[in-house]
Amino acid sequence: MLKAIIIDDEQLAIDTLKWELETNCKEVEVLFSTNKPTEAIQAISKVRPDVLFLDIEMPELDGFQLLNQLEFRNFDLIFTTAYDNYAIQAFKMNAIDYLLKPIEKEELIKAVHKVVLNKQNKTLGENLKSYIKHNLEILDTNNAKIALPMEKKIVLVDQKEILYCESDGSYTQVFMDSGIKHVISKNLKQLSLQLDEKHFIRIHQSFIVNINSIKEYYRGDGGEVILLNGKNIPVSRSKKNELLKHILK
Incomplete structure (x- = not known):
């Protein structure tokens, strides 16, 4: 007892x-x-x-x-x-x-x-x-982990295990390399302030991606990226040059 x-x-x-x-x-x-x-x-x-x-x-x-x-x-x-x-x-x-x-x-x-x-x-x-x-x-020291607030709990995850994040109004869907999806009570802008800017980039109004999860980039007006899990994500024209700086450096 x-x-x-x-x-x-x-x-x-x-x-x-x-x-x-x-x-x-x-x-x-x-x-x-x-x-x-x-x-x-x-x-x-x-x-x-x-x-x-x-x-x-x-x-x-x-x-x-x-x-x-x-x-x-x-x-x-x-x-x-x-x-x-x-x-x-x-x-x-x-x-x-x-x-x-x-x-x-x-x-x-x-x-x-x-x-x-x-x-x-x-x-x-x-x-x-x-x-x-x-x-x-x-x-606390290098943001290797991030706290994801949900309705009834908070989940701590390795940032490197995040593939991409997608805006869902005042919420954000966080997609992990394990296939798990977390829906958190922060909008995409709020979440972006917690992510390591060396490894994450906002390539579209609705998407933030982990640079290390990008497998291919297809050129176009803005173009699109293909992630390691096969997900296609559009790149806005205004974010194209910033993305290229990250993947070509």
Whole structure:
């Protein structure tokens, strides 16, 4: 049985999460919960939980401030929040998962399963945390990874594995070399600011491509490129010269 503590400034959120755990995650026992984060510090030292469910934006102490005041940290950390903009900071705190409210049953079950695996194999758990932290450090230093925000989660992917990105109104479709397509809640312009400009180029109003994914270029008014997966993408006349500079250098 996993000992759990829930910290959230909204009592309704605590009650809802408790019910979801009792109903769908029988391996979890909630031993303490509070909507007052200042009360939680002593309780964590006393209970020594296996897993901590922690909100981020709270009065008095936010989730990160609370963690920095703890002496006991030998637990798996699952953030539960309504905001997606703390994901990178959360995983730097060695969080095992980051759940967006309202929390979906399937996502909660997956998160708890990660905790179970960690307890069964501590070495595997430490390797997982080290891997996540290492790759997030890469994300900060040279943008090798990129965070893709979706409706209920955030996915971290290697930029080099992105073939191309296609505008879909206020959303963007991100096509991976694995064949997977991610639909993210950013428009193409917003996404372009995150991509490494050495490897990605906007060749059309609706398309950004990874230069390394281009197999052929057919000349024309603007022309078109053929990607490694066989996809044909048009090149706008205004972007033609910029594209040629990239592929002929």
